[in-house]
Amino acid sequence: MKNLMRRFAPDQIRELVLLVLIAVILLFFNSQIENYFNARFFNRVSASVSIVGVLAIAQTLVFLTRNYDLSIGSIVGFTAFFVGQYLVAHNDMHPVLVVLMAIGMGALMGSVNGLFVAYGRIPSIIVTLGTLALYRTILVEFSNAQTILTAKLPDWIVDMPRLNIFSVGDLDFRFMVGVMLLVVIVFQLVFRYLPYGRRLYAIGSNPDAARMAGFPAQRIVFTAYILCGALSGLAGFMFLSRFGNVTVVAGQGLEISSIAAVVVGGVSNNGGSGSAIGALMGAIIIDLIENSLIRWPVISEFWRDSILGILILLAVASDTLVMSRLRNMWARSELQLTAVHAEKQDK
Amino acid sequence: MATLQKIFTRLKSWEGFLLSILVVIVIINSTQSPAYLSLNNQINLFVLSIEKIILALVMTFIIINAEIDLSVASVMGLAACLIAVLYDSGVPMGWAILIALLAGAACGLFNGLWVAKAKLSSLVVTLSMMIAYRGVARILVEDRSIGDFPEWFDALGQKPFLGPLPLSMIIFFVLLVIAIIILQYSAFGRRVFVIGNSSDVARYSGVKVASVKLTLYIASGVIAALAGILFAARLGAVRGDMALGFELDVITMVLLGGVSIFGGSGSLFGVLISIMIILNLRNGMALSNLSGHMQTGVIGILLILSVLVPNLVNQMRAYLKRRQIVAAKAK
Numbered sequence: 001m002k003n004l005m006r007r008f009a010p011d012q013i014r015e016l017v018l019l020v021l022i023a024v025i026l027l028f029f030n031s032q033i034e035n036y037f038n039a040r041f042f043n044r045v046s047a048s049v050s051i052v053g054v055l056a057i058a059q060t061l062v063f064l065t066r067n068y069d070l071s072i073g074s075i076v077g078f079t080a081f082f083v084g085q086y087l088v089a090h091n092d093m094h095p096v097l098v099v100l101m102a103i104g105m106g107a108l109m110g111s112v113n114g115l116f117v118a119y120g121r122i123p124s125i126i127v128t129l130g131t132l133a134l135y136r137t138i139l140v141e142f143s144n145a146q147t148i149l150t151a152k153l154p155d156w157i158v159d160m161p162r163l164n165i166f167s168v169g170d171l172d173f174r175f176m177v178g179v180m181l182l183v184v185i186v187f188q189l190v191f192r193y194l195p196y197g198r199r200l201y202a203i204g205s206n207p208d209a210a211r212m213a214g215f216p217a218q219r220i221v222f223t224a225y226i227l228c229g230a231l232s233g234l235a236g237f238m239f240l241s242r243f244g245n246v247t248v249v250a251g252q253g254l255e256i257s258s259i260a261a262v263v264v265g266g267v268s269n270n271g272g273s274g275s276a277i278g279a280l281m282g283a284i285i286i287d288l289i290e291n292s293l294i295r296w297p298v299i300s301e302f303w304r305d306s307i308l309g310i311l312i313l314l315a316v317a318s319d320t321l322v323m324s325r326l327r328n329m330w331a332r333s334e335l336q337l338t339a340v341h342a343e344k345q346d347k
Numbered sequence: 348m349a350t351l352q353k354i355f356t357r358l359k360s361w362e363g364f365l366l367s368i369l370v371v372i373v374i375i376n377s378t379q380s381p382a383y384l385s386l387n388n389q390i391n392l393f394v395l396s397i398e399k400i401i402l403a404l405v406m407t408f409i410i411i412n413a414e415i416d417l418s419v420a421s422v423m424g425l426a427a428c429l430i431a432v433l434y435d436s437g438v439p440m441g442w443a444i445l446i447a448l449l450a451g452a453a454c455g456l457f458n459g460l461w462v463a464k465a466k467l468s469s470l471v472v473t474l475s476m477m478i479a480y481r482g483v484a485r486i487l488v489e490d491r492s493i494g495d496f497p498e499w500f501d502a503l504g505q506k507p508f509l510g511p512l513p514l515s516m517i518i519f520f521v522l523l524v525i526a527i528i529i530l531q532y533s534a535f536g537r538r539v540f541v542i543g544n545s546s547d548v549a550r551y552s553g554v555k556v557a558s559v560k561l562t563l564y565i566a567s568g569v570i571a572a573l574a575g576i577l578f579a580a581r582l583g584a585v586r587g588d589m590a591l592g593f594e595l596d597v598i599t600m601v602l603l604g605g606v607s608i609f610g611g612s613g614s615l616f617g618v619l620i621s622i623m624i625i626l627n628l629r630n631g632m633a634l635s636n637l638s639g640h641m642q643t644g645v646i647g648i649l650l651i652l653s654v655l656v657p658n659l660v661n662q663m664r665a666y667l668k669r670r671q672i673v674a675a676k677a678k
Contacts, residue, residue: 068470122654123608124472125415129595130651137644256478269471302485302587309479313461316471 010326011273014266018281025285029292039170041291046173047161049280049287050180051076051238055254056261056279057187058231061224063267064191064274066207067117067124069225070255071109072232074135077251079105079236081139084148091154096156102237103230109135110229111222118222125156132255140248150244160241176238180280183231188276188277200224205272260286260308264315266323273323286311357661361605361657365620368469372624375485376631377391383634392630395583397515398423398574399593400622404519404526404599408563411530412464412468413543413610416564420593421480422454426575428484431493431585442495442496454480455568456561463560463658477594485587494584504580515577522570527615539563540598549551599646600625603653 008016030036055072062069079102086101087093109131116127150158163175191197199220203210211217235254240246265282267274286308293304366669376383378624393400402419433443454476461472510515530536538559542549550556575657579585606613606622632642 061428116651116655120655121658122651126598126602126608126654127651129598130647133595133643133647137640137647140640141638141644218537236452256474259474260478263471263475269468299487300486303482303488305482307482309475309477309482312475312478313472316467316475317461317465320465320467 007224007312010323010330011266011275011278013264014323014325015275015278015281018265018278018285022281022285022288025288025292029296032298033292034293036292036295039172041295042171043174045284045287045291046177047242048291049283050174050176051235051242052254052257052261052283052287053180053280054231054235054238055258056265056283057183057276058228058235058329059258059262060187060267060274060276060279061200061228062124062221062296063262063269064204065221065224065270066204066270066272067151067221067224068128068259068269069110069228070125070128070233071113071131071135072228072258073249073254073256074132074139074231075232076181076236076254077246077249078109078135078139078238078245079233080246080250081143081148082085082242082250083237084153084240085143087154087240088148088158089154093154095156099234099237102233102240104233106233106236107226107230110225110227113229114222114225118218136248136252143248145248146242148244148246153240153244156243158244176242177189179234179238182233183277184280191276191298196220196223201272204268204270212264216324257283257286260312263312263319266315266319268319268323269316282315349422349626351664362614362617362620365603365605365617365624369620370623372627372631376627376634379631380634383630388630390513390516392626393516393519396596396626396629397519398515398578398590400600400626401515401519401522401574401577402571402593402597403604403618403622404522404615405563405567406597406601407526407604407615408530408539408615409567410598410606410608411543411610411613412539412560412563413546414471414563415598416458416561416567417470417473418454418458418477418480419567419574419597420590421477421484422568422571423575423578423590423593424449424484424587425454425480425487426451426572427585427589428487428493428580428587430576430579431496432487434496442498444576448569448574449462451570451572452565453568453573455565455571458568459561459564462564463557472529481591483589486605488585488587490587490645492584492586496580496583500580501583504577505583514568515581518573518577522654523619530615535559535562540611543612545611595643595650596625596646599650599653600606603649605657609656621653 055081056075058072059069082105083098083102087098113124113127113131116122120127160211161176163172165173165175166177167173187197191200199215202213202215202218203220236251239251243250243318246324261283262274262279263269263282264285265274265278265280267279267282287309289307290304293299293307294301395526402423406419418658429447430443431447432442434440438446458469458473458476458481461467462469502516506513509517530539538554541552541554542556542559546556575590578590583587591649600622601613602608602619602621603624604613604615606618628645628649629642632645637645
């Protein structure tokens with residue numbers, strides 16, 4: 001038992017549980033729906049997860065520091081629309097520049113959020129509720145009630161969602177999924193090994209202690225918001241590429257999906273725990289449920305929101321009630337081990 | 348002279364600041380359009396947002412208590428859909444209203460149990476229930492639009508009830524008086540403030556924190572259901588997405604009124620003035636032909652400023668005080 005405990009941390013157990021949950025969901029719907037798991041279903045879920053997954057990482061960044069970003073959906077809509085508009089006017093723009101433009105636009109909006117949260121000391125929920133409305137307003141006002149049309153976009157961006165990296169059987173691993181996985185892996189490493197990542201956790205676990213320990217807490221929260229905005233900008237670009245036709249309401253509600261994903265994925269809103277891979281698995285679970293419920297004949301599609309809401313609540317409840325107990329158990333056994341170790345050394 | 352000074356100190360408080368903004372807005376609006384100051388327009392601007400300002404009353408309690416309720420708009424939608432579906436299937440309207448109010452109470456109780464007993468963060472609980480209650484409303488009416496309520500029910504929302512005032516406005520003023528008495532002059536109100544200041548201190552002093560929170564959430568659910576019913580009566584028809592996004596406006600009203608998001612301070616007087624500011628601002632913007640989206644954006648900026656400005660003022664004050672102390676020590 002002790003050995004097992006040393007090998008697995010509570011958070012790894014949580015990730016294992018999420019993995020099992022994904023398998024259970026797949027098996028359940030597989031027994032309910034005929035021809036459930038096919039190539040089309042895989043593509044639909046993976047295309048949708050590649051956007052929500054990136055947003056989940058963006059949300060994780062600020063979530064770790066005990067903050068929220070509710071303006072993510074508006075940032076996605078904003079970048080998707082204006083990058084699209086620019087592309088329609090300048091069809092020959094280099095793809096790399098387009099992506100950089102989307103990321104830069106998002107980072108700019110994220111920095112506005114970060115400025116108010118970190119340096120203005122306004123609670124993040126207030127700031128981002130405000131900018132949620134503000135960014136959307138700017139979008140609606142400056143769009144002249146136009147719609148971006150697929151036909152007017154350059155071919156490379158329209159074809160990108162179908163770009164394949166490799167196939168296993170008839171399951172295609174698309175380019176967008178690769179981009180999302182790259183983001184997840186990079187941030188998993190950042191969270192786990194870079195000083196910057198560890199500081200995010202420190203600020204989230206105890207903001208006062210982090211400040212007293214001399215961390216530039218304001219700057220770290222500020223940069224977390226900039227990165228969050230930049231990733232949302234990237235997601236905005238992916239959104240444009242996936243849907244092609246973008247209206248002024250694009251991306252509405254994505255902030256809820258991203259929060260749902262990170263919460264189910266075990267990123268704690270009290271800050272200080274969670275991982276990029278967990279957030280990704282949260283995104284997969286939510287998308288899997290959403291896309292499966294639509295095809296489940298037993299209930300109407302209108303049940304989706306209710307089930308989703310309850311699911312998020314249960315995820316948070318289990319996190320608070322079970323995980324805190326597990327962590328205590330681990331901490332206690334760790335203490336015993338060090339005590340035994342100290343005794344041996346005394347002899 | 349002394350009275351002048353008194354007026355000056357009053358003006359320096361947040362409420363005084365809001366009051367002077369309100370005066371400026373009223374003056375600007377009345378120069379923009381002659382119709383603005385008419386009694387009809389003044390009643391109308393209240394009626395157009397009456398559901399939100401009723402919700403702002405109970406939201407004040409919850410935010411002073413250092414919690415939040417994001418699910419109010421969804422409970423509104425749920426209650427409205429519930430009466431529509433019940434009435435549609437032959438239940439008398441009176442019973443339907445009662446059942447909707449009870450459903451609101453049940454929603455509030457459910458939120459409250461998770462927040463008060465399981466001690467989860469109210470933000471996450473009410474955010475997920477915001478999705479879930481909205482989902483139930485969608486299950487009830489799907490993508491239909493249900494109308495054809497009895498005439499007396501529509502009249503309640505649309506026709507004057509007492510003199511020129513519609514019923515919803517009378518309900519608002521009655522609730523306002525009750526809320527002021529409870530918050531400012533009762534033991535329960537003091538407990539709400541104490542818990543908002545420090546939940547631990549409140550517990551150690553023998554305040555039943557959980558039961559106070561539970562009461563507030565149930566009240567919030569019932570009032571939200573009431574607001575939803577009034578909304579249905581005013582519009583005369585019900586859809587699954589009605590009142591979507593109202594929570595932003597309600598929270599803005601409360602925070603602009605000087606209620607601290609960290610809990611423990613605020614007054615209903617401030618909230619009332621901030622309600623007047625937002626209503627008159629929206630009305631003025633509508634009179635000068637600004638789009639609804641532009642209005643939402645302005646409200647968003649207002650929300651941020653309402654917290655940023657007091658923060659900056661406090662920092663400024665602390666800075667000046669420190670300089671004074673340093674200067675005094677140097678002497």
